[in-house]
Amino acid sequence: MMQGSRTYGLLAKYYDLMLEESRGPMREARGRLLRKVWGSVESACDLGCGTGTTAVEMAREGRRVFGVDLSPEMCRLTREKAEAAGVKVKVMRGDMRDFALPEEVDLVTCEYDAINHIPEKEDLGAVLRCVARALKPGGHFHFDVNNRLGFESYWTQTVWLEKPGVVLVMRNGSDPANDRAWSDVEWFVKEGKLWHRHTERVEEVCWSEGEMREALGEAGFEWVRAWDGSRFWEGDSRIARGCRSVWLARKG
Numbered sequence: 001m002m003q004g005s006r007t008y009g010l011l012a013k014y015y016d017l018m019l020e021e022s023r024g025p026m027r028e029a030r031g032r033l034l035r036k037v038w039g040s041v042e043s044a045c046d047l048g049c050g051t052g053t054t055a056v057e058m059a060r061e062g063r064r065v066f067g068v069d070l071s072p073e074m075c076r077l078t079r080e081k082a083e084a085a086g087v088k089v090k091v092m093r094g095d096m097r098d099f100a101l102p103e104e105v106d107l108v109t110c111e112y113d114a115i116n117h118i119p120e121k122e123d124l125g126a127v128l129r130c131v132a133r134a135l136k137p138g139g140h141f142h143f144d145v146n147n148r149l150g151f152e153s154y155w156t157q158t159v160w161l162e163k164p165g166v167v168l169v170m171r172n173g174s175d176p177a178n179d180r181a182w183s184d185v186e187w188f189v190k191e192g193k194l195w196h197r198h199t200e201r202v203e204e205v206c207w208s209e210g211e212m213r214e215a216l217g218e219a220g221f222e223w224v225r226a227w228d229g230s231r232f233w234e235g236d237s238r239i240a241r242g243c244r245s246v247w248l249a250r251k252g
């Protein structure tokens with residue numbers, strides 16, 4: 001299953017440097033939506049854990065935490081972040097379409113549109129079945145996704161992010177009729193006196209709310225709620241109403 005999947009390379013290396021500042025809404029959504037759930041969460045898994053920020057935050061609160069990511073570089077960075085924070089996170093390299101945890105957990109999180117990264121829309125069922133299998137009965141799944149409207153609006157723009165010694169240019173494009181979007185990522189990295197150029201591509205797929213609800217129901221989630229992302233990304237003109245959704249589902 002690993003073959004043909006998308007992994008992060010340079011995006012992993014510079015992920016925190018470039019994107020850490022934009023994590024606020026994600027953290028707020030997690031805190032607000034899971035307010036009533038946290039008390040009963042002793043174990044959790046962050047799926048598509050990236051550099052491990054969320055996994056480490058959950059482990060700091062005393063939970064037993066797993067992190068799963070397809071990118072070996074992301075897995076390494078999560079291990080390093082956990083070690084630096086002095087917490088234990090069991091990191092497993094895996095594909096969200098066929099991962100399995102050594103034990104059932106109370107909560108699975110999957111943030112920053114990680115689910116949109118699977119290669120085909122049809123793969124959603126496989127992901128949700130794996131998540132359901134990873135959860136205890138009554139366990140929760142919390143995730144956010146980009147929607148078709150997001151693909152139509154901000155996935156058409158070019159984004160420029162600059163930090164000392166690193167420039168990231170994301171030339172975004174989309175095919176909303178086929179629920180697909182992509183970002184041709186161009187890096188300019190200063191090494192010594194020279195700037196080096198690297199390229200990378202990220203692709204996403206998306207689902208309608210109806211498709212998502214149906215897939216969640218089929219995978220065994222009985223209680224499902226979605227919130228519009230604009231309430232958490234207030235002030236970010238790119239995340240207008242309908243562009244992004246945040247979900248919470250409970251396994252039956």
Ligand SMILES: C[S@@+](CC[C@H](N)C(=O)[O-])C[C@H]1O[C@@H](n2cnc3c(N)ncnc32)[C@H](O)[C@@H]1O
Pocket residue numbers: 005006007008047048049050051053054068069070071074094095096097110111112113114117118
């Ligand atoms: C946008 S990043 C989000 C990372 C992290 N969740 C966060 O909040 O910063 C997407 C992550 O999904 C991972 N990913 C992409 N496809 C995957 C797959 N099929 N299975 C597991 N992880 C995957 C990437 O390696 C990357 O770390």
